[in-house]
Amino acid sequence: MYFPVADITVSVWVPPLVAFCVSFFTSMGGVSGAFLLLPFQMTFLGYTSPSVSATNQVFNIVAIPSGVLRYMREGRMVWPLTWIVIIGTLPGVFLGAIIRVAWLPDPNSFKLFAAVVLAYIGVRMTRDLMAGPGKNGRKAAEQHFQNMAARFRSKQNEGESIRPVEVLSFTRSRLVYRFYEETFDVSTMGVSLLCFLVGIVGGVYGIGGGSIVAPFFVSILGLPVYTVAGAALMGTFVTSVAGVAFYQFIQPWYPGMHVAPDWSLGLLFGLGGMAGMYLGACCQKYVSARAIKWMLAVILLFTAAKYVLSAL
Known part of the structure; x- marks a missing residue:
């Protein structure tokens, strides 16, 4: 099938199949998979014009609602955190889109930019994982996450419902919420600033911003x-x-x-991602948090290396 905007020819079954496989795994970590579909489109499909970023975001629009719906049904949506992410990243996304078109239209320059961002996050996550639990006095130790995953499995086997997230306090300065026996406290303004900066990167990269926020929340804030x-x-x-x-x-x-964007190509990717994200959200509670974090770190570092090699 020929896609005129992307100026590529590819079998109609390839985009949804690739998106399904990618989204199934990445959605467990709160990542849509768009940041992996971008190098696939640029390297394997030869889609290198700036519109590839917009096409990637079409994929997000179609694919994400199914995964979010699953998390909502299980009571695992921290809505104050969600609004902070949205309000913080939106201005950055617009600024990032301008930067992408005005200063990074060249594919090689864009790939090197994306590689630096992804490598930083991947190295940070890997360092934290290798340092072990208790780093920087974090409450959310890896063993706690392992036990939490075991609780999920046992409750599902017993037919009990998953305990929802409990928001204890949400003000301009702090967000505090409880998940099982652990309480988490973060700065509202600090998270907003982080989301704004990430939104710029996300706007340039074509992934909306939230996908980069998830690794930051996990590796830096310890959520x-x-x-x-x-x-x-x-x-x-x-x-x-x-x-x-x-x-x-x-x-x-x-x-x-x-x-x-190339709407038809983005729709095909989105349909595959829709199925992958829903199944990934269903399976997340059966996978340990440490395994999910290692998966995210490896994916980030692999993608960064791929970008560097293809840009040189």
Whole structure:
């Protein structure tokens, strides 16, 4: 099948199959999988124009709601954290889209930029994992996460419902919530600033911003992946809607360049991602948090290395 905006020809079954496989695993960590689909499109499909970023965000719009719905049904959506992610990343996404079109239209420059961002997050997560539990006095030790996963499995076997997240306090300065026996306390303004910076990167990269937020929440703030996944995915969805609208809006100002998304290609990726994310959200509670974090770290480092090699 020929996709005119992307200017590529690919079998119609390839995009949904690839998106399904990627999203199944990445959605467990609150990551849509868009950051892996981007190098696939650029390296394997030869789709290198700036519109690939917008097409990636179309994938997010179609695929993410199924995973978010599952987390909502299980009471694992930390809604205050979700709103912080959305409010913080939205302005950054618009700024990132401008940077992508104005200063990073060249594929090689873009790949090197993306590699630096992904490598930093991957190295940070790997270092924290190798350092072991208790680093920086974090309450959420790895053994706690392992026990939490075991609780999920036992409760499912007993036919009991999963205990929902309990928000204890949400003010302009602090967000405090409890998940099972552990209480988590983060700075509202600090998270908002982090989300703004991540939103810029996400806007450039075409992943909405929430996908990069999830590894930051897990590795830097020490929040449990079981509670941040839904918030990160929801944030990615909302910012992706804004990103796609913005790319479509500025297309008339760039008549010699494809900026708006390839809707048909993005839809095919999204349909596969929809099924993958729902199944990934269903299976997340059966996988230990440490295993999910290692998976995210390996994926990030592999993708960064792939970008560097293809850009040189």
